[in-house]
Amino acid sequence: MKNKSDNKLMNMPWEECPKGFTGPIWRYSLNPIINRHPAENISRVFNSAAVYFNNEYVGVFRGDNLDDIPHLYVGHSKDGINFEINKDKIVFVNESGEVLEDSGYQYDPRVIPFEDYFIVVWCDNLSGPTIAIAKTKDFKTFVKFDSPFLPYNRNGVIFPRKINGSYLMLSRPSDSGHTAFGDIFLSESKDLTYWGKHRLVMKCGYEWWCALKVGAGPVPIELDDGWLLFIHGVNRTCNGYVYSIGGIILDKNDPSKVLYRCKNFLLTPEEQYETCGFVPNVIFPTSALVDKENGRIAIYYGASDTYTCLAFTTIERVVNYIKEHSR
Ligand code: BMA
Numbered sequence: 001m002k003n004k005s006d007n008k009l010m011n012m013p014w015e016e017c018p019k020g021f022t023g024p025i026w027r028y029s030l031n032p033i034i035n036r037h038p039a040e041n042i043s044r045v046f047n048s049a050a051v052y053f054n055n056e057y058v059g060v061f062r063g064d065n066l067d068d069i070p071h072l073y074v075g076h077s078k079d080g081i082n083f084e085i086n087k088d089k090i091v092f093v094n095e096s097g098e099v100l101e102d103s104g105y106q107y108d109p110r111v112i113p114f115e116d117y118f119i120v121v122w123c124d125n126l127s128g129p130t131i132a133i134a135k136t137k138d139f140k141t142f143v144k145f146d147s148p149f150l151p152y153n154r155n156g157v158i159f160p161r162k163i164n165g166s167y168l169m170l171s172r173p174s175d176s177g178h179t180a181f182g183d184i185f186l187s188e189s190k191d192l193t194y195w196g197k198h199r200l201v202m203k204c205g206y207e208w209w210c211a212l213k214v215g216a217g218p219v220p221i222e223l224d225d226g227w228l229l230f231i232h233g234v235n236r237t238c239n240g241y242v243y244s245i246g247g248i249i250l251d252k253n254d255p256s257k258v259l260y261r262c263k264n265f266l267l268t269p270e271e272q273y274e275t276c277g278f279v280p281n282v283i284f285p286t287s288a289l290v291d292k293e294n295g296r297i298a299i300y301y302g303a304s305d306t307y308t309c310l311a312f313t314t315i316e317r318v319v320n321y322i323k324e325h326s327r
Contacts, residue, residue, distance in 0.1 A: 009052045012291050013080040013298045013310055017317075024266045024321035025245070025299065025313045030081075032273050032307030034061075039085040041065055042073070044278060046302030049111040049218075049287035050080060051118065058139050059287070060109040060120055061085055062302075064278075070107040072122060074139050080289060080298065081310065092134055092144035100144060106132070110157040110286060112219050119192070121169070123154035128176045131156040131169075133192050145193050152176050155215040159255065160222070167192055168255060170201065170216035170229070178241075182213025182234065186256045199256035202248065204233070206327070209244050209265045212236045217245070217285035218299065221315070226252050226259050228319060230285045230299065233265060243282040244268040245301065245311075247322045260326040266318065267311060269304070277304025290315070 017026050034045045042063035050059035057080040063073045071089040092100045104125035112119040117137045124132035128151035134144040149156070149171070156171040166188040174182060183203045187195040204214040210233025217230040227250040235242045244265035251257035269281045285301040295315040303309045 008293070009289060009291050010055060011079045012052075012289055012296065013312075014296055015312055017312070024247070024318050025311045027267075027271065028081075028310035028312065031271065031309040032303060033081050033310055034083060034085075034308035036306065038083075039063070039073070040087055042085065043068075044306045045073075045085060046305055046308050047108045047284050047286050048075075048300060048302070048308055049109050049120075050075075050077070050083075050289065050300055051111050051113055051287070052080075052289065053113075053118070053139065057083075057289075059083065059300075060090070060111050060122075060139075061308075062107045062109060062122075063089070064305075069105050071102075072106045072109055072120075083308075090142055092142050094146065095143055097143075103132075108155065108284075108286060110219060112158045112160055114158070114160060119158050121156045121158055123156075126151055128152050129154040129174070131171055133158075135192075148189070148193050148195055152179075154179075155182075157216045157219055159227070160219050163253065163255065166190060166197075169195060170220075170255075172213065172215040180212060180236070182215055184214055184216055184231070201250070201256050202258050202261070206261060207233070207263050209233050209235050209242075209268065210246060212241065214246070218288040220250065220255070221288065221290055221297070223249070223252075223315070223319065226250055227255055228315065228322075230266070230288065232284050240281065242269065243284055245283055245285050245299075247318060249319065249322055260322050262322040262325050263327045264325050266313075266321070267301075271303075273307050273309065274303045277306030279305035283309075 048061040057077040075083040075085040077083040109122040130151040131149040184201040188197040212234040220227040245267040249260040
């Protein structure tokens with residue numbers, strides 16, 4: 001069935017590259033697009049995922065409440081920039097339609113357009129952080145699968161179509177705290193519940209800016225000859241962790257193989273909303289809109305665990321940059 005999000009993206013957020021700018025990705029000049037206290041009971045919205053659906057932009061947002069605990073909220077927007085965040089958090093049902101109790105916390109969602117539904121992946125609580133998966137067709141009912149992953153793992157995204165007959169997930173196993181390690185692994189599933197055939201895709205530490213950990217960001221973007229994946233990479237300084245955005249290209253039929261790995265970060269915290277906030281020096285990409293007709297990409301990223309921001313590039317520009325700066 002045709003994917004509902006395949007329609008031409010109307011009003012996709014976009015801003016031309018500033019004159020004289022030579023980097024691979026540029027920021028939206030009116031960042032942040034979501035400021036502190038965007039809705040009652042929510043102090044910060046960041047690390048969130050938007051897609052195009054039914055002639056509008058709809059997202060699953062991480063909202064940290066007034067007690068600091070994160071939950072997931074649906075939000076809507078006509079232009080992908082000005083979002084109205086629902087007042088009430090998402091309540092999940094199980095596969096029999098029964099309402100599930102709140103697991104305690106939920107964060108860092110990814111939304112994957114898949115056939116005629118959307119898959120949502122996020123970090124949930126199973127006596128510690130691990131990956132949870134739900135399906136939705138309308139962003140009203142979210143059917144949660146029964147504990148697909150063991151703790152600890154807090155960073156997952158699924159490819160937007162099956163490859164060789166399987167769903168494929170990129171994830172980053174972790175520990176129960178502020179994990180001081182992180183590599184990207186690939187896992188396969190036939191049904192979104194049982195995952196196996198795990199493969200190491202890439203270890204951290206190939207450059208200083210990702211010395212400590214690497215993790216998958218937005219849904220991989222299909223190219224003619226591979227998959228473009230934005231990642232986060234973490235450096236450890238004497239003053240704490242620094243999260244930057246990086247880029248790699250994976251093999252089209254076997255995405256456990258890395259074809260190109262950019263030695264430079266694509267974007268690193270520089271603006272005040274990235275360097276000052278709840279957690280300074282963090283930029284964390286979690287979704288990307290792609291206009292396949294003109295190659296434009298709009299990346300949503302969290303800034304300093306406080307704000308939601310946008311950055312832009314094109315497929316051609318970023319792919320060339322990654323290839324030209326690949327080691
Ligand atoms: C990671 C995740 C993100 C967060 C980042 C920086 O481990 O928990 O939610 O943005 O740390 O604090």
